[in-house]
Amino acid sequence: KQEVTQIPAALSVPEGENLVLNCSFTDSAIYNLQWFRQDPGKGLTSLLLIQSSQREQTSGRLNASLDKSSGRSTLYIAASQPGDSATYLCAVRPLDTGRRALTFGSGTRLQVQP
Amino acid sequence: KAGVTQTPRYLIKTRGQQVTLSCSPISGHRSVSWYQQTPGQGLQFLFEYFSETQRNKGNFPGRFSGRQFSNSRSEMNVSTLELGDSALYLCASSLSGTSGGFGTDTQYFGPGTRLTVL
Numbered sequence: 001k002q003e004v005t006q007i008p009a010a011l012s013v014p015e016g017e018n019l020v021l022n023c024s025f026t027d028s029a030i031y032n033l034q035w036f037r038q039d040p041g042k043g044l045t046s047l048l049l050i051q052s053s054q055r056e057q058t059s060g061r062l063n064a065s066l067d068k069s070s071g072r073s074t075l076y077i078a079a080s081q082p083g084d085s086a087t088y089l090c091a092v093r094p095l096d097t098g099r100r101a102l103t104f105g106s107g108t109r110l111q112v113q114p
Numbered sequence: 115k116a117g118v119t120q121t122p123r124y125l126i127k128t129r130g131q132q133v134t135l136s137c138s139p140i141s142g143h144r145s146v147s148w149y150q151q152t153p154g155q156g157l158q159f160l161f162e163y164f165s166e167t168q169r170n171k172g173n174f175p176g177r178f179s180g181r182q183f184s185n186s187r188s189e190m191n192v193s194t195l196e197l198g199d200s201a202l203y204l205c206a207s208s209l210s211g212t213s214g215g216f217g218t219d220t221q222y223f224g225p226g227t228r229l230t231v232l
Contacts, residue, residue: 043223101159
């Protein structure tokens with residue numbers, strides 16, 4: 001059974017700092033990995049999707065990397081801003097067509113202090 | 115392009131009642147997935163529908179059911195509500211979900227329906 005772990009559970013940084021969020025998964029047979037952000041009481045917003053054949057994806061100040069063989073992904077946020085404060089979740093899509101549901105990590109709650 | 119919409123946004127029910135939640139996907143999206151989010155269990159997959167067919171199902175009791183209509187709108191129903199069903203229910207749509215090519219699996223989430231069971 002796929003398990004997804006995110007460390008740290010919470011993180012507080014001053015504005016302007018670069019930071020890295022970690023995601024690890026136990027089964028490397030994945031189709032893709034997705035990063036989301038969730039603001040309190042709201043739905044999820046897709047940030048980046050990395051296919052299993054890719055090593056990284058970039059969008060603005062965000063860069064996500066994937067090392068499938070070691071079961072790890074990182075989300076790098078450059079020059080953090082107070083508006084980046086949210087919970088960040090990673091999710092993996094299995095390769096097995098018989099069990100294709102996304103498995104989510106428990107998230108990293110990020111607070112960027114002005 | 116309008117995003118994913120969910121109705122109602124908030125619901126208060128009592129134990130034993132049943133509830134129906136609705137989700138309208140982004141125009142053109144054929145895959146709709148439902149998730150339950152609680153502080154204790156996090157995000158858990160309920161089911162996925164694609165072209166009116168249930169394609170995947172999570173580990174939830176039979177009290178949880180869903181369906182998808184020909185216009186891709188989806189509903190989920192929970193019968194005989196229990197206190198533990200209190201949660202944020204999220205739906206997500208994508209172009210093709212698990213069967214499509216690159217980029218078509220990006221999940222777009224709605225704002226959720228907050229269900230409170232008293």
